[in-house]
Amino acid sequence: MPDRIHVEVDGRRLDISNLDKVLYPRAGFTKGEVLDYYTRIAPTLLPHLRDRPLTRTRYPNGVEGDGFFEKNAPAGTPEWVRTVRLPVPGSSKGREQIDFIVVEELATVVWLANLAALELHTPQWRVDAEGRPLDPDQLVVDLDPGPPAGLPECFEVALMLRERLATDGLECAAKTSGKKGMQLVVPLPGDETADEVSAYAKAVAEELARARPRLVVAKMAKQLRPGKVFIDWSQNNAFKTTVAPYSLRAGPTPTVSAPLAWDEVEAGELTAAGLTPSVVLDRVSARGDLLLVR
Structure with missing residues (x-):
C-alpha cells in the first residue's frame, strides 16, 4: 500500500500513513488493523470519552519499541479537534497548564489511532462546555x-x-x-x-x-x-486516569479493556x-x- 493516503471522515480530511506497519510484532497486528478496530468500536467508545480530557500512550515504533505518555495536544493537532487548557500539578516538564485533547467525534479517534495512540486513558470527571x-x-x-x-x-x-x-x-x-x-x-x-x-x-x-x-x-x-x-x-x-473502556492495551498481543x-x-x-x-x-x-x- 502507499505510505500515505488521504481519507475523509465525517467531513474531516485526514492523512493516514504506514498502514502496513506492524505495531504488535508477535501477532503481526498492523497499524491498519488498529485503525480498523478503533473505527468500528468508535460508536460504543465515544460516549465513554466524551468531555473527558484524554491521556494517550503512543507507540510509533510498535509495542516492542519505546512508548510514551502524552497529555498535551501535539504539534500539528487539527484545529477542529477540541482541546481544553487545564492545570497539571507536578508536570514532568514544569508546565503549569496543558492543552488536553477531548474526543468528541470519529475523526478524532481516527487521527489519534494514526498517531499510534494505542492506549486511551481518562479521569473520573468531565469538563463542561467552557472546559471547566x-x-x-x-x-x-x-x-x-x-x-x-x-x-x-x-x-x-x-x-x-x-x-x-x-x-x-x-x-x-x-x-x-x-x-x-x-x-x-x-x-x-x-x-x-x-x-x-x-x-x-x-x-x-x-x-x-x-x-x-x-x-x-x-x-x-x-x-x-x-x-x-x-x-x-x-x-x-x-x-x-484509568484506561478507558474499549481501549487497546500495549502488551505482547493486542488485547482490549x-x-x-x-x-x-x-x-x-x-x-x-x-x-x-x-x-x-x-x-x-x-x-x-x-x-x-x-
Missing part, C-alpha cells in the same frame, strides 16, 4: 493482582465489592484492564468532590482488607501484595488474552455496551 472541570461522575476501583494471584482472584474480589457497594445503594459495572487486572465503575450523581469520592473508596477498600486479609490488600506497598488483590482506591484522586457481564465474572472463565479486538467487536455486536455507565 466538574466533580467526578464515576468512582473507579482498580483491582491489581500480585502474582501468583491473577484475574480469577480479581473476579472474586469484584463480587465482594459489588455486594459491599450495593449496601450503600451503589451499582457497579465491571471491565478487564486488558492486562492482568480489572476495574469496577460506579456511576455517581456528580455532587461530591474527588477528595470525598477517594476517601469513600479508601474506606471500602480498607474494610474489605480487614474482612479478607488473605485475599485483599488496601495498601500500595509491593511487599504486602504477593498472592493478594490490591484494591487501588487512589484511582479517584483528581489527577489520576473489555466490559464484562456479571454472569461472566461469576463464571470466572474469561481471560485478558482472549479479549482481542475481533472478539470485543463481536461481543458488542451481539450484546451491546456492557458498561452502561455515562
